[in-house]
Amino acid sequence: MGERVQKSSADEWDQVWIGAHVATMTNNGSAYGELKSAAVAIQDERIAWLGSTAEALDQAAAARRDIVRDAQGLWITPGLIDCHTHLVYGGNRVAEFEQRLCGASYEEIARAGGGIQSTVRATRAATFSQLHESALIRLRRLMAEGVTTVEIKSGYGLELAAERRLLEVARDLGERLPVSVRKTFLGLHALPPEFAADRQEFVNRVCGPWLETLAAAGLVDAVDAFCENIAFSLEETAQLLEAASGLGLAAHVHAGQLSDLGAAELASKWGALSADHLEYLSAAGARAMAAAGTVAVLLPTAYFTLRQTTPPPVGLLRDAAVPMAVATDCNPGTSPCSSLLTAMNMACTLFGLTPEEALRGTTCNAARALGLQDEVGKIAVGMRADLAFWRIERPAELCYGLGANPCAGVMHRGRMRGELN
Numbered sequence: 546m547g548e549r550v551q552k553s554s555a556d557e558w559d560q561v562w563i564g565a566h567v568a569t570m571t572n573n574g575s576a577y578g579e580l581k582s583a584a585v586a587i588q589d590e591r592i593a594w595l596g597s598t599a600e601a602l603d604q605a606a607a608a609r610r611d612i613v614r615d616a617q618g619l620w621i622t623p624g625l626i627d628c629h630t631h632l633v634y635g636g637n638r639v640a641e642f643e644q645r646l647c648g649a650s651y652e653e654i655a656r657a658g659g660g661i662q663s664t665v666r667a668t669r670a671a672t673f674s675q676l677h678e679s680a681l682i683r684l685r686r687l688m689a690e691g692v693t694t695v696e697i698k699s700g701y702g703l704e705l706a707a708e709r710r711l712l713e714v715a716r717d718l719g720e721r722l723p724v725s726v727r728k729t730f731l732g733l734h735a736l737p738p739e740f741a742a743d744r745q746e747f748v749n750r751v752c753g754p755w756l757e758t759l760a761a762a763g764l765v766d767a768v769d770a771f772c773e774n775i776a777f778s779l780e781e782t783a784q785l786l787e788a789a790s791g792l793g794l795a796a797h798v799h800a801g802q803l804s805d806l807g808a809a810e811l812a813s814k815w816g817a818l819s820a821d822h823l824e825y826l827s828a829a830g831a832r833a834m835a836a837a838g839t840v841a842v843l844l845p846t847a848y849f850t851l852r853q854t855t856p857p858p859v860g861l862l863r864d865a866a867v868p869m870a871v872a873t874d875c876n877p878g879t880s881p882c883s884s885l886l887t888a889m890n891m892a893c894t895l896f897g898l899t900p901e902e903a904l905r906g907t908t909c910n911a912a913r914a915l916g917l918q919d920e921v922g923k924i925a926v927g928m929r930a931d932l933a934f935w936r937i938e939r940p941a942e943l944c945y946g947l948g949a950n951p952c953a954g955v956m957h958r959g960r961m962r963g964e965l966n
């Protein structure tokens with residue numbers, strides 16, 4: 546870092562924030578990588594300098610003083626990263642939610658055409674602008690909590706045109722709003738009814754022409770599969786991972802949500818960026834992930850919504866030194882949640898993560914889960930200036946409040962989204 550510090554001169558800074566407490570999330574020996582009464586200088590869209598407020602004032606004295614901004618004791622963290630969402634979909638499942646609580650069984654609801662297939666029908670029927678409008682509301686809620694990068698999966702179209710529309714909406718949201726979007730083709734999410742009699746043909750299309758078409762259109766950063774007894778097998782998942790690897794695409798796998806099929810090992814074997822859920826994971830699975838550098842993405846709001854009782858084996862993940870990320874899994878069925886701070890709270894209260902682990906889970910480890918660890922997720926010289934400003938006493942407060950949003954401001958690519966509040 547020293548070398549780059551010397552290269553940056555205060556004359557070149559566009560802005561310097563003084564009087565901040567900075568949770569850098571780097572491994573500088575202190576909790577949260579924290580720097581008290583610190584200053585952060587920004588040049589274009591990058592972090593150009595990091596040091597004490599006194600030093601910054603010294604340096605900036607020679608430059609224009611109008612670049613100095615006073616953070617007035619706010620905490621600054623890396624902009625938060627929600628690395629697992631199904632943010633774009635048609636309709637919602639609120640009627641089912643109510644029916645279930647009024648006594649209907651899952652089976653009755655499924656027989657009446659409910660569940661994931663009802664979201665598929667609503668998604669196929671929705672126009673681009675209808676999908677865009679509803680996703681925008683959820684995305685704005687995430688952004689209001691300091692989110693600067695979000696991963697968005699397709700997977701409710703299950704036919705080429707509808708999958709393409711979902712990914713186009715995701716791309717458009719990232720182009721229009723001050724937030725970075727990563728697009729994931731969740732081709733193997735559920736088997737659509739028209740392929741009920743020929744699942745292999747569906748898998749072949751997803752892994753062949755559909756993936757190739759969507760990737761050629763620049764709509765796919767990574768692929769994903771729901772590997773589970775009620776969804777797709779290890780063999781079917783492997784077919785998609787192999788196809789993605791052939792096209793040079795990254796991968797994620799929904800693994801071990803309801804049972805341990807060995808999906809974490811499979812994800813690791815193919816070098817997937819992440820294996821997600823992991824309520825059911827063996828020590829061998831955790832070791833395989835550690836060896837491959839595959840991140841464990843924990844989704845506590847889905848666990849909460851499904852009222853599951855077996856949490857992910859966090860002790861195993863810690864012992865194996867698997868990096869843990871935390872995300873919302875925002876989706877209409879099992880996690881109608883557009884609050885990453887709530888997911889961080891539940892990662893602590895339900896899964897036993899420490900607040901520091903939860904914040905690493907939505908910053909540096911979430912960046913790693915998206916392959917973006919050299920760009921975002923830490924506050925260090927050369928990293929992108931994606932920052933969140935918080936009116937809190939200490940970083941653990943981000944995990945402590947339920948329904949609280951202490952976000953005072955957000956910077957994306959070196960630009961503030963409005964003034965501090």
Ligand SMILES: [Zn+2]
Nearest residue numbers: 629631799874
């Ligand atoms: Zn998911």
